[in-house]
Amino acid sequence: MQIESTTLWDFPRQNYGDKPHGNNKYNGVTPAFVIWNLLQRYTKEGDLVVDPMCGSGTTIDVAKELNRKVIGYDLNVVRADVIKNDSRKIPLKENSVDFVFIDSPYSDNIKYSDDEKCIGKISCEKTEFYDELEKVASEIARILKPGKAMGWVIADQWIKKKFTAAGVLLWQRLEKYFEPIDIICLTRHNQTSNTGIWHNRAMKFNFYLRGFKYLFIMKKLEKK
Numbered sequence: 266m267q268i269e270s271t272t273l274w275d276f277p278r279q280n281y282g283d284k285p286h287g288n289n290k291y292n293g294v295t296p297a298f299v300i301w302n303l304l305q306r307y308t309k310e311g312d313l314v315v316d317p318m319c320g321s322g323t324t325i326d327v328a329k330e331l332n333r334k335v336i337g338y339d340l341n342v343v344r345a346d347v348i349k350n351d352s353r354k355i356p357l358k359e360n361s362v363d364f365v366f367i368d369s370p371y372s373d374n375i376k377y378s379d380d381e382k383c384i385g386k387i388s389c390e391k392t393e394f395y396d397e398l399e400k401v402a403s404e405i406a407r408i409l410k411p412g413k414a415m416g417w418v419i420a421d422q423w424i425k426k427k428f429t430a431a432g433v434l435l436w437q438r439l440e441k442y443f444e445p446i447d448i449i450c451l452t453r454h455n456q457t458s459n460t461g462i463w464h465n466r467a468m469k470f471n472f473y474l475r476g477f478k479y480l481f482i483m484k485k486l487e488k489k
């Protein structure tokens with residue numbers, strides 16, 4: 266298993282399954298290839314993978330395809346193999362999991378469900394948002410086996426002419442429980458800045474070309 270700095274282009278491309286992964290109609294669905302990359306690098310067959318906020322189940326599908334064991338939780342249960350659970354308390358023993366993937370809410374920009382416990386109802390402009398995500402982080406650290414890794418996707422916020430560095434603010438909390446392996450910049454196919462239309466808009470409206478998500482890859486901090 267590799268626990269080292271990685272870039273998406275230094276890993277040999279292998280066959281990537283042709284079955285559906287998750288549901289791309291689900292609000293905030295994670296691109297399956299991100300999870301596929303992580304599982305290829307940080308897990309082996311038979312390892313236990315957990316996603317505490319698995320939404321439409323992309324992690325479940327990718328993990329199964331790669332012959333990993335998998336448990337997916339969410340408050341919003343949209344399929345039978347997702348277990349309803351608030352990720353601030355994960356019903357697993359400490360030191361029992363080989364890898365955790367999580368794509369958490371980034372703010373209150375998307376409605377996932379009517380569940381009042383949904384962290385996606387809290388704005389990332391509030392300290393409370395990071396307090397609640399830190400509870401999830403602490404649970405992830407508790408269930409991970411010593412030295413094992415996790416991947417966390419989050420984005421910054423730019424709305425109503427106000428920027429909030431949600432990624433950096435979360436990272437500061439994560440550092441209490443994990444040490445860095447890598448930070449990957451995720452861009453989405455239709456949002457790549459490298460197109461004429463975005464270049465022209467940037468010139469016309471005088472803005473920087475931006476728009477990406479962070480993929481934080483970290484490993485459980487060793488107790489001194």
Ligand SMILES: C[S@@+](CC[C@H](N)C(=O)[O-])C[C@H]1O[C@@H](n2cnc3c(N)ncnc32)[C@H](O)[C@@H]1O
Binds near residue numbers: 350377
């Ligand atoms: C960005 S989506 C995850 C998408 C998922 N990776 C997929 O591919 O479909 C964030 C998820 O966090 C869930 N969520 C928010 N607060 C939660 C909590 N306290 N406990 C468990 N899940 C929560 C939401 O219901 C939502 O499904």
